[in-house]
Amino acid sequence: MSRKDYFDDPAAPIPTRIVPAVTAFVQDERGFLLLERRSDNGRWGMPGGVQEIGEDISHTVVREVAEETGITVEVTGLVGIFTDPGHVIEFSNGEVRQEFSLCFRARPVAGEVAVSAESFEVRWVDPAELASLDISPTTQRRITAGMKGLAHPVIR
Numbered sequence: 001m002s003r004k005d006y007f008d009d010p011a012a013p014i015p016t017r018i019v020p021a022v023t024a025f026v027q028d029e030r031g032f033l034l035l036e037r038r039s040d041n042g043r044w045g046m047p048g049g050v051q052e053i054g055e056d057i058s059h060t061v062v063r064e065v066a067e068e069t070g071i072t073v074e075v076t077g078l079v080g081i082f083t084d085p086g087h088v089i090e091f092s093n094g095e096v097r098q099e100f101s102l103c104f105r106a107r108p109v110a111g112e113v114a115v116s117a118e119s120f121e122v123r124w125v126d127p128a129e130l131a132s133l134d135i136s137p138t139t140q141r142r143i144t145a146g147m148k149g150l151a152h153p154v155i156r
Contacts, residue, residue, distance in 0.1 A: 001092050003040045007137050008086040015088050015098040022057060023048035023103045024065045025079050025146035032124035036068055039118055044133040046142065061104045069122045070114030073106035079146045080154030087138045103142045
């Protein structure tokens, strides 16, 4: 399934749903960030996805990171809550969502980087390289907040 993201675009379709989703800000001991080049839009982003019925939100983070990257993580905190109504996501199946993403800080505990059906590429990225990657504006906001290491979560 492919997706198209709209950012403060008056031509964006009207959202019909808000779905709880997570992203994971995962850094290794060097400070490199775990990113994937997504198969649904071709852009670089943090691993994440939608919470499933019967799981708590931290389990969603652990499951999604493992499924998408091969890395097992431990959730260590909350970077922020991102609910920008100007970010509209249209999926190829006709679903249209308003962004609702909880971005969690996590640390790697096991595993090897592996590509999944949801990614073209997965790797540890040096923060100095971030500006050269195709990253959406909302993902960039999460990365910036995560890099600041704020004591309190960002709420947007």
